[in-house]
Amino acid sequence: MSSQNFVVPPRSWDSIGQVADQFRRNLGLESTPYMPVIDILEKVLDNQLNFVRFEVGDDHDMGGAEGLTDPNGEFIIIHQDVYEAAVNGDGRARFTVxxxxxxxxxxxxxxxxxxSNDGSIKPFRMSEPQANQFAAEFLMPRHLSLRHYSRAELCTVFGVSEEAASNRIKFLQSRGLI
Known part of the structure; x- marks a missing residue:
């Protein structure tokens, strides 16, 4: 994840959820609570589909970034520390992937x-909030999240951090879904 935001075409949170759900369906994992994000990135998107080149980077490659995605879709680089943490099931690292x-x-x-970071651009027009929404929808899809209301349950069932689980609960509550 990057602290640098970019203005992108507007997308509703619901439309981002549809993209995440479609990707889950394409993978045949629509009913799977715990998304194997590293396997999906390495084995499916890179090796099987040759859709994107996946690399593990270090401080020299990435500076302070935890992950980088090429704007042309040619590669995704995940910082080595984040990669290793995601492999070991760390919720924050899995969210980054x-x-x-x-x-x-x-x-x-x-x-x-x-x-600009002056608050003049709405979140639905910024790259980082959109990518965060995708990650939340992909890791904790609505149709499965509604069964698990507590933060602890979301963390356990979906393999996410407490922060991600709390944000998901707030989002679902704001939509009147729980």
């Missing part, structure tokens, strides 16, 4: 303009 997959599906081949 899903976030980068979100950039791949939502922002490949579209013009990007740097966004």
């Amino acid at each position: 899903a976030h980068e997959i979100g950039h791949l599906f939502l922002h490949t081949g579209i013009p990007l303009a740097r966004a």
